[in-house]
Amino acid sequence: MVTIAFCFPTLTGLGCMAISGMPSPKCCGGIRCSLNPHGNRSDTMNDKTASVHWQGHGKQGQGKISTETGALKEYPYGFASRFEDDRRGSNPEELLGAAHAACFTMAFSFACDKAGLATSAIDTQASVRLSRQGDGFVIDRIALAMQATVPGIDEAKFQEIATAAKLNCPLSQALAAVPEITLLATLRQDKGG
Secondary structure, X not given: XXXXXXXXXXXXXXXXXXXXXXXXXXXXXXXXXXXXXXXXOOOOOOOOOEEEEEEOOHHHOEEEEEEOOOOOXXXXXXXXXXHOOOOOOEOXXXXXXXXXXXXXXXXXXXXXXXXXXXXXXXXXXXXXXXXXXXXXXXXXXXXXXEEEEOOOOOHHHHHHHHHHHHHHOHHHHHOOOOOOEEEEEEEEOOOOO
16 A cells, blocks of 8 residues: 655644555655654644533533634533534534534645645535443444535545545544544536636
8 A cells, every 4th residue: 555645734834644545655744744753843733722611510501612713702502402402502513523524624625735636615514423322422423425626536536535534634533433434525526617
């Protein structure tokens, strides 16, 4: 199996990530390169933080989620928004799905770029299933569905890059304990001239 690395921007320059099964072993030599792990710069990026404040107990309690960027600021969540159909708040599974869809989409875009293919539009949805297991709950499935327009790519290469991005995006790797992570990747026809 051959490995290729794709570049992505970091706060301190360029980084890259290896993907197995790609056509040629190329590397940008970036600071986060898994093919060149002994670069002369730090191989970690800044930590990203989020916080939660919970008030009350059990089913009656309410939480507020905030992120350091302010994308979420005291966003509500609780029992009803997690286990019932209350749309007035979020829940951990919805946020995990959003993060996974975003991470996968970026990994796919960067891998296409590294292969010399420019993506013109990518839409990804993630569905995260929480199931009862014993006395608790477990996330037992994440289903990613992506539709992308990538001029000049054929179906086989599209599926190859999409599968590699799913397997190698940092959140897919962090979620390795989830028994089933699926991907439905659909190549949209380029409507441009």
